[in-house]
Amino acid sequence: MSRPGGDSSDEALAAAANAGDRGALEVLLARHLDRVHAICRRVTGHPEDALDATQEALIAVTRGLQRYDGRSRFTTWLYRVATNAALDELRRRKRRPEPAELSDDRAVGGAVGGGVESVVAARLDVDAALARLSPEFRAAVVLRDLCDLDYAEIAEVLDVPIGTVRSRIARGRAAIADQLREPNAPPERPTR
């Protein structure tokens, strides 16, 4: 399936949008909408919060695009906006995402078993596991494993040192692995 905007690079579209090309901006937003929503969904842990955060992120992109200077990848800047929108949404709600209800017949180990798992079970497992992480850990893991950013990019997005990124990803992954294996284990908490 072709992506919106054809072969135009994100950076070229951003430049065109900054020059007043509304069509370029629309293409840019449409192209990355799904990924922005995925970040917001995973970080907030709630479908409706994710929609609100996604809307806020798109508005922030629209209003702040002129501040994107092209020195980093457009997606790095975009993910930063999306992540902050999602974290803001969590703060605004003043609550942690609630773990999704697990099905009774879910196999221990769930989606990590590597076998044939249902889509729903996989989603519930991951939602439940992520929900037990603090937002900062969750964001680091999501940016690494969902968005495939490297440590340096994640450090830029989250505005923390690379060592902190490495630590959060490691501990977040470990917690997810443990949660997926033992859903009732105590939740992980950030220490820095």
Add this chain to the structure above:
Amino acid sequence: MTMNPTPEHPDPDHLDDGILSALLDGDPAEAGPEVAAHVAACDRCADRRAALAAARAALAAAPVEPLDELTRRRLVTEALRTATDLGPSPARSRAGSSGGSRWARRHPAFVGSAAAVVLAVLVGVPFVVGHGGSQADKTLSAAAPAPDTAQDSAGRFYGDLGDLSDHDRLRLRLSGTPAATDTGSGGTPLAEPGPSPAAGAAPGTPVPALAPVAGGLAGSSPEAARSSSPSTTLGFRGSGAGSSNAAKSAAPQAGPANGAAPSADAFASDQAATRDRTDADACVAALLNGPARGGRLTGSGTGTFRGRPAIVAAFELSGGTVAFVADRAGCAVLDRFSL
């Protein structure tokens, strides 16, 4: 190679999760060749590495609920609607430095209304002065319709048109004929806030710096606006006033301007009008991709069709002007007729 004891792995003879995770990510700073060699020879570390890899794979592979097309359109359309300060760089710079407030950008209806009132005063006062007080009524009637007659390539948005099953009444409204006898629920037509992207605004179209929209109050207080929790989000969960971090990372936010305080009802009306317009734009876009392909939008509005929330949009097609009534929730065509 570091063998750090951790609560999870107190045995210093084995690798901790940090190193194993770095190994998964190919991070040479933490996981060099000696780490890989150790994992290859140590069942316990290999098992833990496999568990971390499975967690990573689960997250990467777990699906996120897909957005339906209407929601996608609404999200993008709403974001584009806020792009009132986009445009050629010099103008945008001026807007940024002159403090085009976040509130004003989120509530163009009020700014537009204030601008319309100022325009009416500027046009009307000299006319009244020049022609005497007896002409006041004529002056007002000449100045006030300006927003109603505003029209651009995206067509006029008429707001709430009431019963969308009444073809004769809709013909009067959508054909541009003043419906002098029509005092039903049809609302005052809203001026366009700018080319509608969902309606097919051409790439390269600059976004106006300030787009007048009728339907609000003249003058307003951003403080009051914030206290009433206005939001340009689609109200998926009654979103708050904005995202400080997202805004901080993306755009400077200028301070609000002073003015008179509008009522909460006015804000509710403004938000309802925004939702009406957003839904109409989304369905217009869907129609332009479907039965109205190749057509030119001449007007649109909202209302009800046999009790269902619906939108109506009229298009100039090769065979004449045709109005489509579509379900507001999914844009399915419910009715069509010639104007």
